[in-house]
Amino acid sequence: MKIIKFGGSSVANPTNIKKVFEILHQRSKEGEVAVVFSAFGGVTEVLLKSAEKAKLGDKSYVEDIKLLEDKHFEVVKSMIPVKLQSPVLTYIKLRFNELEDLFHGIFLIKECSARTLDYVGSFGERLSAYILSELLRLEGFPAIYLDAREVVRTNDRFGNAKVDFSITNDLIQDFFHQNPGLKVITGFIASTAKGETTTLGRSGSDYTAAIFASALQATSLEIWTDVSGVMTSDPRMVYTAFTIPQLSYAEAMELSHFGAKVIFPATMQPAMKKGIPIYIKNTFEPENEGTLINNDAPNGKIIKGISSMSGISLLNVEGAGLIEVVGVSRRVFGALADAGVNVILISQASSEHSICVAIRTTEAGLAKEAIEREFIYEIRNGEMDPVAVVSEMAVVAAVGENMKHNPGASGRMFQALGRNNVNVFAIAQGSSELNISAVVSQADLQKALNALHEAFFLSDNKVLHLFLVGVGLIGKALIKMIANQREKLQRENDLDIQIHGIANSRFMAFHEDGFDLKNCPAPEDAPEAEAMDLEKFLHQMELMNFSNTVFVDCTASQDVADAYERILEAKVAIVTPNKKANSSSLEKYRQLKKLAYKRGVKFLYETNVAAGLPVINTLQDLMLSGDKVIRIEAVLSGSMNYIFSEFEKGLPFSEVVRQAKDKGYTEPDPRDDLSGMDVGRKILILGREAEQELHFEDISIQSMVPEDCVETKDVEEFFEKLKSHDKDFEAILEEAKSKGEKMRFMATLENGKAKVGLNSLDSSHPFYQLKGSDNMILFTTERYHDFPMIIRGPGAGADVTAAGVFADVIRLGNFSR
Ligand SMILES: NC(=O)C1=CN([C@@H]2O[C@H](COP(=O)(O)OP(=O)(O)OC[C@H]3O[C@@H](n4cnc5c(N)ncnc54)[C@H](O)[C@@H]3O)[C@@H](O)[C@H]2O)C=CC1
Numbered sequence: 128m129k130i131i132k133f134g135g136s137s138v139a140n141p142t143n144i145k146k147v148f149e150i151l152h153q154r155s156k157e158g159e160v161a162v163v164f165s166a167f168g169g170v171t172e173v174l175l176k177s178a179e180k181a182k183l184g185d186k187s188y189v190e191d192i193k194l195l196e197d198k199h200f201e202v203v204k205s206m207i208p209v210k211l212q213s214p215v216l217t218y219i220k221l222r223f224n225e226l227e228d229l230f231h232g233i234f235l236i237k238e239c240s241a242r243t244l245d246y247v248g249s250f251g252e253r254l255s256a257y258i259l260s261e262l263l264r265l266e267g268f269p270a271i272y273l274d275a276r277e278v279v280r281t282n283d284r285f286g287n288a289k290v291d292f293s294i295t296n297d298l299i300q301d302f303f304h305q306n307p308g309l310k311v312i313t314g315f316i317a318s319t320a321k322g323e324t325t326t327l328g329r330s331g332s333d334y335t336a337a338i339f340a341s342a343l344q345a346t347s348l349e350i351w352t353d354v355s356g357v358m359t360s361d362p363r364m365v366y367t368a369f370t371i372p373q374l375s376y377a378e379a380m381e382l383s384h385f386g387a388k389v390i391f392p393a394t395m396q397p398a399m400k401k402g403i404p405i406y407i408k409n410t411f412e413p414e415n416e417g418t419l420i421n422n423d424a425p426n427g428k429i430i431k432g433i434s435s436m437s438g439i440s441l442l443n444v445e446g447a448g449l450i451e452v453v454g455v456s457r458r459v460f461g462a463l464a465d466a467g468v469n470v471i472l473i474s475q476a477s478s479e480h481s482i483c484v485a486i487r488t489t490e491a492g493l494a495k496e497a498i499e500r501e502f503i504y505e506i507r508n509g510e511m512d513p514v515a516v517v518s519e520m521a522v523v524a525a526v527g528e529n530m531k532h533n534p535g536a537s538g539r540m541f542q543a544l545g546r547n548n549v550n551v552f553a554i555a556q557g558s559s560e561l562n563i564s565a566v567v568s569q570a571d572l573q574k575a576l577n578a579l580h581e582a583f584f585l586s587d588n589k590v591l592h593l594f595l596v597g598v599g600l601i602g603k604a605l606i607k608m609i610a611n612q613r614e615k616l617q618r619e620n621d622l623d624i625q626i627h628g629i630a631n632s633r634f635m636a637f638h639e640d641g642f643d644l645k646n647c648p649a650p651e652d653a654p655e656a657e658a659m660d661l662e663k664f665l666h667q668m669e670l671m672n673f674s675n676t677v678f679v680d681c682t683a684s685q686d687v688a689d690a691y692e693r694i695l696e697a698k699v700a701i702v703t704p705n706k707k708a709n710s711s712s713l714e715k716y717r718q719l720k721k722l723a724y725k726r727g728v729k730f731l732y733e734t735n736v737a738a739g740l741p742v743i744n745t746l747q748d749l750m751l752s753g754d755k756v757i758r759i760e761a762v763l764s765g766s767m768n769y770i771f772s773e774f775e776k777g778l779p780f781s782e783v784v785r786q787a788k789d790k791g792y793t794e795p796d797p798r799d800d801l802s803g804m805d806v807g808r809k810i811l812i813l814g815r816e817a818e819q820e821l822h823f824e825d826i827s828i829q830s831m832v833p834e835d836c837v838e839t840k841d842v843e844e845f846f847e848k849l850k851s852h853d854k855d856f857e858a859i860l861e862e863a864k865s866k867g868e869k870m871r872f873m874a875t876l877e878n879g880k881a882k883v884g885l886n887s888l889d890s891s892h893p894f895y896q897l898k899g900s901d902n903m904i905l906f907t908t909e910r911y912h913d914f915p916m917i918i919r920g921p922g923a924g925a926d927v928t929a930a931g932v933f934a935d936v937i938r939l940g941n942f943s944r
């Protein structure tokens with residue numbers, strides 16, 4: 128015998144009911160079944176609310192009841208042939224006549240006792256199970272309607288009655304013995320010995336099913352609902368949550384105690400006692416295996432699920448007067464119990480200085496008052512502080528039997544929370560080691576759940592959540608590279624990269640699950656694109672509150688760079704090719720580094736200098752290993768090197784500058800390159816990385832921008848004007864040529880002073896050989912003294928730059944968890 132229970136959503140309308148029949152056809156082929164039904168979706172709520180309305184003298188209950196009647200009529204009219212409808216419609220009509228009388232009575236006397244309310248509530252299941260039994264007969268099942276009030280005996284605690292199992296079991300067994308056929312049972316309702324109607328409380332229909340399963344020694348109990356079993360976490364907050372295939376009874380109890388409201392622990396009790404396996408299945412996705420709850424859930428992962436509870440407040444009872452005083456906790460919890468406050472979590476440190484309890488925020492005022500009343504004298508005498516209440520809290524809990532055998536569970540849990548900047552306010556773990564709970568702020572809940580979910584379930588895959596500002600040349604190339612490498616990274620590096628936010632200077636867009644990177648839209652073409660607003664962009668990034676969030680700045684914008692402090696402060700890592708932050712004031716540069724360190728996040732900017740060439744990392748390694756930089760000589764501009772080496776071939780200067788821009792070597796505004804500003808910024812950054820106190824004013828820069836080209840209204844006009852100077856540049860070229868030399872735009876740094884400008888070099892100089900967008904950096908240090916360390920290669924362009932940014936992102940993967 129198998130007991131199968133369908134919830135309200137499974138029988139909410141004819142379409143759903145047909146799905147239920149398919150399942151029952153299939154199940155009854157496998158052996159004997161009995162079926163328990165809830166009321167049609169939403170019916171019980173309306174009944175109870177209408178009773179409340181009637182009690183308050185609100186006549187609109189009449190319409191509510193009429194609508195309910197229609198709802199039931201409709202099911203019959205659409206599912207039963209006209210000729211056969213009459214007796215079923217009559218049954219419904221009679222029940223609603225009864226209901227009308229009942230409500231009229233409530234309306235008149237303005238009173239509705241718990242007993243009456245149970246009677247009102249019983250109509251939902253009585254109607255649904257009766258109608259469904261008739262429908263099942265038409266479907267060819269030998270269906271027998273069973274009003275559970277005939278067999279389930281309870282005491283008279285109306286609203287939440289206690290079952291008398293010895294009588295109930297006998298009655299159920301007798302009924303089944305005497306009535307062969309498919310029993311179609313009303314969930315939720317029962318009766319007292321005197322025949323008064325009672326109900327079984329929250330999730331009462333599940334309980335009914337478990338009672339029958341237990342009485343009949345069923346082989347299994349199936350609970351069919353609208354979700355595919357118990358999930359690893361709340362899928363509305365954790366998009367990667369998945370169905371847990373198997374749970375032990377204890378694990379299911381722990382999980383459902385918190386967020387996972389698929390089953391209600393008490394309802395499992397009768398089935399659990401008999402060791403009957405419980406399946407949680409989805410009526411709308413019957414092929415999904417769902418969750419099996421039984422005694423021998425295999426222990427694979429360290430934990431089975433992560434649940435949560437919102438709307439929590441923390442009460443802190445604290446004071447020197449508590450130390451080594453016996454009976455304090457009895458008084459605290461006694462006061463709370465007397466006030467009817469439910470305690471969700473308790474934590475007391477061994478110093479005994481404070482006791483901390485988590486309760487529902489709705490009960491916080493009451494709780495504070497109750498404790499302060501109890502300790503009125505201690506508080507007056509200053510032995511104890513007034514009770515501190517912190518609201519807007521939530522509880523997250525990692526649940527699983529396997530934690531008993533795994534010392535690393537709490538380490539992993541708190542590491543994941545800490546790394547993601549989730550502050551933990553209180554911790555509790557029972558000695559059963561089935562559950563570790565932490566109290567966090569409500570604002571951090573989603574991040575906490577995701578961080579834990581990743582740490583425990585996706586541990587084979589770290590996920591970086593990117594927010595990319597500046598989808599220009601470099602930004603686009605970066606997206607393409609990530610798209611192409613993503614699978615390999617997942618497979619071979621256990622790393623996944625998702626992009627949740629994209630922006631250019633005009634538009635921004637977001638995607639909860641991450642954009643489809645193979646077909647990533649431009650920000651302006653993305654669904655729900657909106658005008659770019661940096662403040663809003665950051666706010667949205669913070670709201671999404673992912674673990675391992677990375678802000679990628681591929682703009683050349685000062686405004687974006689100015690936001691880095693705030694971003695690091697929020698424990699979000701930054702990767703950027705934008706030089707503006709590191710080349711602003713020395714204090715700012717130092718402050719950003721300090722902040723990143725303090726907040727435990729990375730700020731990576733390898734592409735600030737020489738694009739993807741490993742210059743910054745190399746210099747940092749030299750410094751960390753104790754070397755000292757004596758001199759840096761470098762060609763640091765890909766565009767300037769391209770311009771001056773291509774120019775030799777005979778094209779007009781302005782034309783070559785345009786080519787450099789078209790090839791993606793220049794800054795968004797090529798005057799930044801020609802003016803030496805870009806190289807100035809780079810040598811400044813190198814100097815600072817070499818631990819020198821370098822300010823921008825310490826750099827002398829020779830600009831190559833003719834005076835009348837400085838103030839042009841846009842880049843086009845600049846190119847126009849530049850043409851008129853082609854002759855001047857040719858003259859410079861001729862002079863170098865006449866000496867057998869080449870022009871190189873260089874930067875040098877020595878003795879705390881930096882110089883940037885055009886030099887004419889003979890063939891003995893290492894820079895003489897440079898071609899195209901090449902950069903070359905010579906580090907003369909204490910260790911590399913006689914011969915400098917040399918780094919050379921293309922130092923500008925979309926691919927080499929995006930690749931450098933990408934490498935920084937991948938590097939972050941090594942730090943994250
Ligand atoms: N092109 C190259 O070879 C190299 C470039 N870089 C740096 O990479 C950065 C990007 O360069 P490119 O992609 O070539 O420039 P780009 O002009 O093609 O792209 C810049 C993007 O940033 C967006 N943007 C500008 N201000 C913005 C703001 N306030 N908010 C949002 N978006 C904004 C623009 O709309 C554009 O989409 C620059 O900082 C540049 O110095 C670094 C190394 C090499």
Ligand SMILES: N[C@@H](CC=O)C(=O)O
Pocket residue numbers: 734735737738763764765766767792793794800805922923924
């Ligand atoms: N415009 C720069 C590239 C970015 O740093 C260059 O030409 O080197």
Ligand code: NA
Pocket residue numbers: 733734735736737738739740741742743931
């Ligand atoms: Na670099």
